[in-house]
Amino acid sequence: MERVIGIDLGTTNSCVAILEGDTPTVIPNRGGYKTTPSIVAVTEAGKRLVGHIAKRQAITSSENTVYAAKRLIGRKWNSPQVKNALMTSSYGIVEGPHGDVRIKLRDKTYSVPEVSSMVLQEMKVVAEDYLGEPVHKAVITVPAYFNDNQRQATKDAGTIAGLDVIRIINEPTAASLAYGFGKGLDKTVAVYDLGGGTFDISILEIGSHGVFKVISTTGDTFLGGEDFDARIIDWLVQGFLEEQALDLRQDRMALQRLRDAAEKAKCELSSVRETEINLPFIISTGHNEALHLQRTLSRETLERLTEDLVERTVDICRQALSDAKLDVDEIEDAILVGGMTRMPAVQRAVTDFFQREPNKSVHPDEVVALGAAIQGAALVENKHEMILLDVTPHALGIMTFGSYFEELIPQNTTVPTSRTKIFTTSRDDQTAVKILVMQGESKKADENELLGEFILTGLRRAPKGHVEVEVTFEINTDGIVSVHAKDLETNQAQSIQVTASSGLTQDEIKNMMNSAHDYMVERRVDEKFEAARQEAETLIDEIEQFFPEVERVVGGADFGRDAISKARAVLDRARKAIESRDSAAVTEQVEQLARTSRMFKGVVARGQ
């Protein structure tokens, strides 16, 4: 049975887990950390860096370091969120060929799924190293409030990384799986998930037969820890501007240092009441003089700066409850997910709203990946009694005359599902209708997300309103949306499978997948070479140390001199192999070196 990994692809950190027996387990990376920063960088030499190593070099190379790519994934170039990111990000964002977003790193542009795939690939490697076998299948989580384009883009990122993404699931839902898996619970819970970039709230029912049924889900894809950090940065920048009349935002490196300091201060303030932000030599005055930034931030100030953000999450909670048609006292547990829920003000807000102490039994940074691993195992192993019933986070419908959005499948409908509605023509003698498939909650079509379109032709010429077209929407278990349109009189029909678009064509995805694969092969070769090189060098050192002793013992004999010169030759060949970076040759020489080393050891032992 092939193992399925669960990946929480976070805005700031990612995490990978697997189900071992019946125990979901987080897999630590090589550094021993359970989460890996979702940061990607490219060095001057063109080397790709992912995770902690990328984070460490971010200050010195901020324009070539991508963080929070998740905020851009599946977004269109002209969306307000991208415009917003353009203003604050330290790396280059450019328009792609399909109105999508591309990220510029050194001399190359990358699509957002490609950048995310680098993180996913890293998580895949972490899992493969741990399991000692290749991994192909994964369940990846996304914020519940992601639309279909964002989900598709995430799936594409998985494909590029060489993963078969068997299911995309929602983060809060995944968290609830980890919370309730195998416990035989029967309760209604709320999952409050405030992560690095997004906020989700889901109300779920955990019932008999291992059924997890989402009742309602809502959120904000632009509300998370990054926004809290931004408030601190604003406060620091503003204070510096008043004091020194210098705008730190103009300096990318200063901005990156502020970003790190803000995040650190925010985290510290979860446990202490006051913290010092100390950034010496933050900026040069231009007169050969450097200025320092030093300020004290109290928890109180932080809470004041971010009060409205916390309040916004509470409003969204209220919405989720009302969507679920439940009263607050019907919620039997509130589960906290995401690093931001460590903030005392957030915990207070949740306690106040749900009128109970939130449940902290799950690890806020790991629980989502654990849930994804559980879902993966439940799907392929088919032995765990667990079924997840999720809902559509957004309404689905079509655009009608006057640019209105006509909903067919409402928000929070359990999938799989299907709905049908009848529409009529809007103009006299209209012989074709264009079906624009959209997703969103706005009555105005242009405020919603376009998922796809097709044209139903061959309608009977008739006065407007006289021709009826039946439109059916269907969402299957895998979340694939199909739309059928039928002329009720002639039974003429058209249908499409709505493939939400990540902004990439299939060919592009394939090419990216190939280059990611090549990169991986290269990387694996590099790793192998590195390992062989290290081993060879250790042996070379060892042998070198034995030479004087060996010469003393057998140097006088012919066979001894012969052996010594042979050993010298081995060392030379090994050094050459290392120099030429030929992995296979080095591996071969390692064997020779080992033999020589054994022989020398034997000679020395006999000689004593």
Added chain:
Amino acid sequence: MSGVDTRSLPIGPEEAFILSRVDGHSNEAELALASGIELAQLDAVLERLAGLGAVEFVAPDAPPRRPTPGTRPASRPSQLLAHPVIEAATPPAGENTHPAAALYDPAELDEEVELELPRKRQILDLFYRLDSLTHYALLEVASSADKKDIKDAYFRAVSVFHPDRYFGKSLGGFKPKLERIFERFTLAHDTLTKKRSREEYDAYLGLQRGTDELSRILADERARAAELAAVRRQIEEEARVSERAERAHPESLEGAPSEETVRVVRALDPEERRRALARKLGRGLRPSSAPPSLAPPDGAATRERVAEELRRRYDERVRAVRDQQVDRYLKIADQAIVEGQPVSAANALRIAASLAPADVTLKEKLAVIEERATRQLSESYLEQATYEEKNRDWSSAARSYERASTGNDSPRLLERAAYCLLEANGDLRKAGELCRQAVQAAPELASFRVTLARVYLAAKMRQSALSEFERAASLAPDDDTIKDWIRRIKRDEV
């Protein structure tokens, strides 16, 4: 005949469908109603099924077969009906026991997918019954079930029918079926766990049950006949008891009752009944049995007179008891009228009228109430049809409209029934018939003709469709849609 494997029978979908409607106590007329198939055609199919041993005909006065426990709705009348059909293949538990087994082509079970045969069968059995099950029946919970019961039932169903249960397996045509089943379970759960929607749904079910029950009462001649027979037996019994009290010849009637019972059922005419009884009493008389006061010394003439007198007295008693019964039924009817239940009233009145066939006033009253009952029933059906049409349950709507039309002269109901049948991709011949009736009743309405024309078109009767559209066009010369239809038919575009 039990053990006949229904699935192995060489039958087509039509036969299979009819077989699925055979429940052991419906007669042909009811089956025709339930299946929407014409009586003559139905008879032919039943003959064929009988030839295959799948069904058997039961004589009207044969004892009723015991139905397989649990396979028959409890609300059905339990008395023996004339000429009912019994499903012969009472399948053993387990294998193909399902009443839905005959609803689909058994070849569907042969589809190569990674599912066990019992699971496939379970899926198909449920899938093909989805439209006929109420939410409660689907979830297998009582209509009084509380929220928790409903949720548990839903979760149980989900753990079996959710497609994720079979993730990664090749499911072929079973996957969309599983999804449809799951969707229907979710609809049932969502409807029944919300107070408001459950109330609405219960009201609809109530309406449906009501109309079913009412039409059953109204149409069920046999039930009425049985009740009537029982009443008559009672009347005779009472009359006889009072006679026996007077006379000392109980043996004259001995052994009769059981015979009597059978005959009462057949002989419905009370006058004939009375004559028969009198004949019987006459034969049973003996000289010595005459009461002293009435006993002349001797001779056949005297005996004849005594018998005559006895008959007269017996008849009087019968009449008296009968009048009491008629009175009782009249009271029941009046009460029902007061309670606004004309159907029950009509039922009681019919029994009363049968007991007193000579009573003209009673007959008139019955006619009035009967009309009111049909109207009430029709209104209920109309209400039901409207709900069904709104919910795009076309075949149910067609049926309800059609039933509504029996108590309402408005041709619109016929036209609606035809339209809904068309939408349901149902029996086009029937739709045509209904719509033709509607057009006959309101020949001046272009819209009815358009529906009829569309029915013709759907049935590929282009010439009829064209002439119907042309007639409609002459009635509504300004309607461009009709002109457009004509143009397109002529151009062969449709």
